[in-house]
Amino acid sequence: MSLIDFSSDAFVVAFFLYCFAFMFYVIAIAGKKWSNRDPEKHEKKWGLIAFVTSSLGLVGHLTFFFTRWIGSKQIPTSNMYEFITFLGMAIMIAFTIVYAIYKKPLLGMFALPLTVIVVAYAAVFPQEVQPLIPALDDIWLKVHVTTAALGEAFFAVGFAAGLMYLLRVIDFSDKSKKGKRGQFWLEFSLYTIIIVVGFVIAVFAFRGMGYEAHFVQEKSTIDSKGVESTKRETVDYTLPPIVKPYNSQAESVDSFLGMDHAVFEAPYWMNGVNAGRKLNTVIWSVIAGSILYGLLRLAFRKPLAAVIHPLMDGIDPEDLDEISYRAIAIGFPIFTLGALIFAMIWAEKAWGRFWGWDPKEVWALISWLYYSAYLHFRLSRGWQGKRSSWLAVIGFVVILFTLIGVNLIIAGLHSYAGV
Template structure:
């Protein structure tokens, strides 16, 4: 067995251990209500079991990382699969540090699912080792990417604690306008997470079915001299084509539920080779996520926030507020070093300039400015509680767009990250 194969096995082990750890955290928190013994002892015992299990999962995840590095001869952070798996591992490292400080098992109920979703999302992408392009073949790749991801991991823990705070303090029985507004936005946050889960389910379901559709797309390009040239590309879908590429013809389309041809065509301004496919993926993510959300609502017969809220009873919201703030305060200087300072040094070496207004650079700066504003409002204006929690939640949405939206949708020098 090669090191690459061994690393893949270690990755699968880590994934299932994280799932088991999450279930143990649920037992620690939700199960204490039905425990015949002292509820505090129940929480401590199962919380300890969950923490040990998550640490064993992290050890397996680290084994995956270093054996893949040794087997490929390059640090495994050069494409979306490798980077997202590293981000998931970083979130577990950040969670372990924060848990060791505050000893709150409830945090595991939210941090572990976030890790599971991210590494499941990573598994959607091609897992083959890809050779580094020249711009990536530098020690600054190791420094820049790893520190940026670790900073984002602490932001993720801040997001988890912030969302927990909102689920704890929002009155889901309130009928006032303010209460309904808070209920809606908390529910929308949960719905957004479920849309990502829906995307993962849809991709793996159709991949298991072996679904495929192919199109031939013609594109016109104008070079620097003003000469127009036409190119023909083959675009392959692995999800049923609700939206086909702009200016394309069908080659083959597998029938699905009677749908044997595209419903719509991508708009003219989305004329990149993969633009239509990505738009189609977004549409399917929303469809799958909405169906999953609807099924959960049907099962519980109430908003998901109202389902989770009773679990939060007895938790001091000030502890959650403190955890969210401390996580972001730890992550901010790490992110500053990795995503800005080290990134600029690497950009100067790779492309001969510190700054070039590349989309990824711009959104990294936006993320940094946002969290700078968060810390300013927190420390100078006394924004705590709900305001701080909402800022933490919105901030991680910006991080996700920087990671997913910019890498996979917006073309730029960092587009290789989405291959």
């Protein structure tokens, strides 16, 4: 067995250990209400079991990372699969550090699902080792990517704690306009998370079915001498084509529920070769996530936030607020070094300039400015509690767009990661 195969097995083991750890954290928190023994002892016992299990999962994840590094002879952060798996590992490292400080099992009930979703999302992308392009074969890239991801991982833990705070303090019996607004946005936050889960489920379901559709897109260009040329490119779909690429013809489309052709064509301004496929993926993510959300609402017969809210009873909201702030405060200087300073050093070595207004650079700067504002409002204006937690939740949405949206949607020098 090669090291690459061994690393893949270690990755699968880590994923299942994370899943088991999540279930143990749920038992530690939710199970203490039904325990005949001392609830505190129950939480401590199962919290320890969950922490040991999640730590073993992290060991498996680290094994995956280093064996893949040795086997491929390059740091495994060069494409979306490798970077997202590293981000999941970084979130677990950040969680382990924060948990060691505060020892709050409830944090694991929210951080572990986030890690599981991230790891499952990584598995959507091609897992083959891809050779590095020259711009990526540099020590500063390794430093830049790893430190930036570690900073973002602490932001993720801050997001989890902030979301927990909101689930703890928002009153679902409040029928005022302000109360309903808070309930709506909290429920919407959970809905967006479920859309990501729906995306993963949809991709794996159709991949398991072996679904394929192929389109040929024609694109005309005129060079500097006025000579027109036409380029034909094939676009491969693994999800049924609700929307096909602009100016394209179907080459072959598998039938799904009687649908053997695209419903409509991507708008003319989305004329990139993969723009239509990406729009199609977004639509399917919303459809699958909405179906999953609807089934959950049907099962519980109440908003999901209202279902989770009772689990927060007995938790000090000030502890959650403090954990969220501390995690972001730890992550901010790490993110500053990785996403800005080390990134600019690498950019100068790779492209001969420190800054070039590439979309990824712009959104990294936006993310940094956002969390700078968060810390400013927290420290100078005394924004704590709900205000601080909402900022932590929204901030991680900005981070997700910087990580995923920019790589997969906006064309730029970082688009290599979207393959």
